[in-house]
Amino acid sequence: MVELYQRETARLMEEFDSKQAAAMQKNNxxxxxxxxxxxxxxxxxxxAAMMGLADISSCTHKMEDYLLIxxxxxxxxxxxxxxxxxxxxxxxxxxENENDRVSQEDFLPESADQIIAAIQAEIDYFxxxxxxxxxxxxxxxxxxxxxxxxxxEIEAEIxxxxxxxxxxxxxMRPNCQMENVRAFxxxxxxxxxxxxxxxxxxxxxxxxxxxxxxxxxxxxxLCTTREQEALQQLSSxxxxxxxxxxxxxxxxxxxxxxxxxxxxxSDKENVQSRQNKYSMIAWQHIMKIQNxxxxxxxxxxxxxxxxxxxxxxxxxxxxxxxxxxxxHELEKIVATVSxxxxxxxxxxxxxxxxxxxxxxxxxxxxRVSGGELEVDRNILDALSNPIIHLLRNAADHGIEDxxxxxxxxxxxxxxxxxxxxxxxxSLLVTVEDDGCGMDPDRLLKKAAERGVLTKDExxxxxxxxxxxxxxxxxxxxxxxxQYSGRGVGMDVVQNVVSSLGGTVSVSSTPGSGSSVxxxxxxxxxxxxxxxxxxxxxTCLIPIQPIVRIYSMQEAENNMQTIDGRMWFQxxxxxxxxxxxxxxxxxxxxxxxxxxxxxxxxxxAALLTGPVTGRQTAVEKPLPPLLGHIYRKNTxxxxxxxxxxxxxxxxxxxxxxxxxxRKGKSTNGN
Amino acid sequence: MEIxxxxxxxxxxxxxxxxxxxxxxxxxxxxxxxxxxxxxPRQPEYLRGIISYKGDIIPVLSLRTxxxxxxxxxxxxxxxxxxxxxSMALAADGARSLVNDSGQRMHAxxxxxDGGLLKLDFVMPGDSAILVIDLxxxxxxxxKNFNSMDFGPDRIS
Numbered sequence: 001m002v003e004l005y006q007r008e009t010a011r012l013m014e015e016f017d018s019k020q021a022a023a024m025q026k027n028n029x030x031x032x033x034x035x036x037x038x039x040x041x042x043x044x045x046x047x048a049a050m051m052g053l054a055d056i057s058s059c060t061h062k063m064e065d066y067l068l069i070x071x072x073x074x075x076x077x078x079x080x081x082x083x084x085x086x087x088x089x090x091x092x093x094x095x096e097n098e099n100d101r102v103s104q105e106d107f108l109p110e111s112a113d114q115i116i117a118a119i120q121a122e123i124d125y126f127x128x129x130x131x132x133x134x135x136x137x138x139x140x141x142x143x144x145x146x147x148x149x150x151x152x153e154i155e156a157e158i159x160x161x162x163x164x165x166x167x168x169x170x171x172m173r174p175n176c177q178m179e180n181v182r183a184f185x186x187x188x189x190x191x192x193x194x195x196x197x198x199x200x201x202x203x204x205x206x207x208x209x210x211x212x213x214x215x216x217x218x219x220x221x222l223c224t225t226r227e228q229e230a231l232q233q234l235s236s237x238x239x240x241x242x243x244x245x246x247x248x249x250x251x252x253x254x255x256x257x258x259x260x261x262x263x264x265x266s267d268k269e270n271v272q273s274r275q276n277k278y279s280m281i282a283w284q285h286i287m288k289i290q291n292x293x294x295x296x297x298x299x300x301x302x303x304x305x306x307x308x309x310x311x312x313x314x315x316x317x318x319x320x321x322x323x324x325x326x327x328h329e330l331e332k333i334v335a336t337v338s339x340x341x342x343x344x345x346x347x348x349x350x351x352x353x354x355x356x357x358x359x360x361x362x363x364x365x366x367r368v369s370g371g372e373l374e375v376d377r378n379i380l381d382a383l384s385n386p387i388i389h390l391l392r393n394a395a396d397h398g399i400e401d402x403x404x405x406x407x408x409x410x411x412x413x414x415x416x417x418x419x420x421x422x423x424x425x426s427l428l429v430t431v432e433d434d435g436c437g438m439d440p441d442r443l444l445k446k447a448a449e450r451g452v453l454t455k456d457e458x459x460x461x462x463x464x465x466x467x468x469x470x471x472x473x474x475x476x477x478x479x480x481x482q483y484s485g486r487g488v489g490m491d492v493v494q495n496v497v498s499s500l501g502g503t504v505s506v507s508s509t510p511g512s513g514s515s516v517x518x519x520x521x522x523x524x525x526x527x528x529x530x531x532x533x534x535x536x537x538t539c540l541i542p543i544q545p546i547v548r549i550y551s552m553q554e555a556e557n558n559m560q561t562i563d564g565r566m567w568f569q570x571x572x573x574x575x576x577x578x579x580x581x582x583x584x585x586x587x588x589x590x591x592x593x594x595x596x597x598x599x600x601x602x603x604a605a606l607l608t609g610p611v612t613g614r615q616t617a618v619e620k621p622l623p624p625l626l627g628h629i630y631r632k633n634t635x636x637x638x639x640x641x642x643x644x645x646x647x648x649x650x651x652x653x654x655x656x657x658x659x660x661r662k663g664k665s666t667n668g669n
Numbered sequence: 670m671e672i673x674x675x676x677x678x679x680x681x682x683x684x685x686x687x688x689x690x691x692x693x694x695x696x697x698x699x700x701x702x703x704x705x706x707x708x709x710p711r712q713p714e715y716l717r718g719i720i721s722y723k724g725d726i727i728p729v730l731s732l733r734t735x736x737x738x739x740x741x742x743x744x745x746x747x748x749x750x751x752x753x754x755x756s757m758a759l760a761a762d763g764a765r766s767l768v769n770d771s772g773q774r775m776h777a778x779x780x781x782x783d784g785g786l787l788k789l790d791f792v793m794p795g796d797s798a799i800l801v802i803d804l805x806x807x808x809x810x811x812x813k814n815f816n817s818m819d820f821g822p823d824r825i826s
Binding site: 291294295454491534536537582583584585620621622623624625626627628629630633634636639641645646647649 | 726756812
């Protein structure tokens with residue numbers, strides 16, 4: 001029960017934060033925004049009251065009072081947006097902090113007196129101390145969780161009379177418990193789809209409502225033109241057994257009603273629907289399922305190798321192929337479930353920028369693009385701290401003070417842009433600002449002071465100097481503030497991205513701003529790879545970019561040595577990336593191969609040992625102990641279990657292509 | 670051998686050559702005999718390689734190299750260790766016994782050892798002292814070492 005309340009409240013507050021971030025971006029509070037905030041506050045108030053959380057209920061009730069000021073005339077908010085956002089942030093901080101703790105065994109509610117006083121002060125500010133129309137006195141804590149009778153006035157907007165287009169009886173699953181809470185949540189989901197909703201029992205917050213729903217079902221009388229979507233919303237609930245049309249229509253059995261109507265919903269609604277369904281599933285369960293599927297695919301790969309060694313095992317081979325296909329279908333489905341829209345995580349970034357702007361007395365706007373993209377939650381979670389760090393750096397140290405910007409002929413309001421883009425199999429996340437840019441002299445000086453330069457200062461190129469920012473202890477941010485002390489520096493940005501198999505690049509122009517691009521693979525699922533040897537090491541690369549594999553005899557005619565370096569003639573002359581040299585191991589004379597790879601980012605010719613097979617590889621990350629310096633110098637992005645049960649190392653094709661490109665530029669061919 | 674008993678206040682004694690060290694038993698997940706360790710290219714000497722343990726990939730550190738011992742031997746066992754922050758394994762010659770942890774520890778001077786990466790505490794469970802491996806300290810020393818490895822210029826041929 002607590003878990004259900006906690007998840008639903010978290011989802012509602014996510015909606016609250018998201019709408020606030022959008023309103024901040026346009027610096028305007030519309031009537032629609034106010035209504036949305038009001039609905040969230042109202043729903044949380046009711047569910048908190050049912051849970052006996054008097055402080056949350058009281059403070060959300062007070063927030064309703066506050067929002068009522070602007071509800072009828074949103075123009076009253078004009079010019080006061082910043083003030084209103086400040087209060088709403090205090091409110092969301094309180095509710096979210098309480099919600100985070102509510103499931104803890106030793107949970108003791110934090111008093112809401114302070115936030116209630118803050119809201120009351122703002123109510124007084126806007127009303128001059130006059131009572132707010134339609135507001136009620138705060139319910140005394142000891143009265144909770146009694147139903148709030150006075151709320152019927154608020155409900156009047158959606159509940160008017162019994163005259164509706166559809167009458168449905170919703171039967172809850174046996175023993176699902178808290179039937180009235182679940183009914184309340186269902187009704188809330190339908191609010192946007194119906195002009196009127198009447199429930200029986202009428203008051204779902206009544207202590208007797210649960211028993212009545214168990215006995216008679218939840219009867220909904222709806223006025224709507226979107227009955228199919230409403231039906232789908234109801235049917236998709238895990239707690240609904242059956243939806244029966246008792247106004248003369250057919251009985252919609254839950255499982256059948258789902259698939260046929262999905263296609264009719266708009267894309268936007270599909271996303272929303274998935275978010276709702278997603279919020280009902282505990283994330284850790286999805287993670288476990290993903291891990292198990294990875295293990296299953298690995299075990300299946302090993303099983304395939306064993307079957308291949310059995311004579312006359314063709315029937316088994318067919319079954320094995322079927323299993324392999326089914327595992328991959330399952331993997332794709334779970335991968336889809338674990339996707340979430342980028343926009344679900346961006347409100348927190350607006351908040352961070354706003355807080356820094358207020359604290360530093362700067363004008364900063366954050367522009368976010370690509371919020372509609374859907375990305376694996378693992379990746380979004382992992383990138384959260386690096387993004388926060390980069391945004392904080394941009395706001396704290398990139399964007400100049402207003403007077404400095406004006407003197408430089410810039411817009412007094414600095415702009416930070418957070419861009420999400422999909423590029424083939426990669427997610428590109430860019431954080432750029434139009435601030436002062438990075439100071440290469442300062443970076444070089446700092447690196448020299450810390451003794452981390454590996455060559456003479458004069459030999460560093462502009463790009464190499466900027467890369468110094470990623471070395472441990474060389475973050476330019478030296479001031480402490482409320483976001484410092486997280487232990488996240490530019491080196492950790494590099495480490496996190498590297499651990500995801502991605503790369504980070506930075507560009508900067510003094511006086512004009514900086515841009516950091518994180519390029520990470522979007523899929524953490526399995527891939528088809530070839531397996532080859534490089535000395536004692538078993539290596540794997542994805543099959544996709546491989547153009548051709550040459551034996552040395554075949555390759556000889558296309559190879560030449562210039563200044564001691566091997567070159568291979570493909571579509572163009574490519575320096576050979578000798579993996580034996582990269583790995584500092586001996587090459588067996590007769591078994592070498594040239595693997596020619598090519599993708600959108602470039603091409604490379606790899607000198608390797610013999611190719612030993614192909615397999616479906618589930619990438620496992622390297623242990624964190626092996627930091628980004630190791631990965632950067634070996635091109636190893638992860639490892640996988642091979643068909644024989646041993647570990648193989650997975651190489652980054654991006655890195656190999658990059659190495660080839662470096663070889664090319666240093667030889668000036 | 671999986672460690673299932675109540676391991677609080679116990680130390681597992683492991684050996685490298687003639688030397689004895691101990692680790693807090695509550696951090697020990699399992700002791701594996703003759704594990705299949707995969708070596709990695711250009712790994713430092715103190716890293717034996719990586720192993721797959723219950724779906725996770727964990728690094729295996731050589732106790733012998735860490736403590737600067739010159740003795741030859743197989744390092745036939747892997748002690749799988751897990752803390753709140755990290756997992757790793759220590760390759761050792763053997764796992765000897767469990768002893769009570771007296772709880773009174775004294776940090777050992779790094780200069781007493783050649784390896785430098787092995788961080789140790791002294792503990793006196795009885796009449797004699799045992800060197801207890803400070804897992805956090807050792808792991809972070811190895812991590813720092815990894816992140817400051819000098820790979821030299823890029824070599825592709």
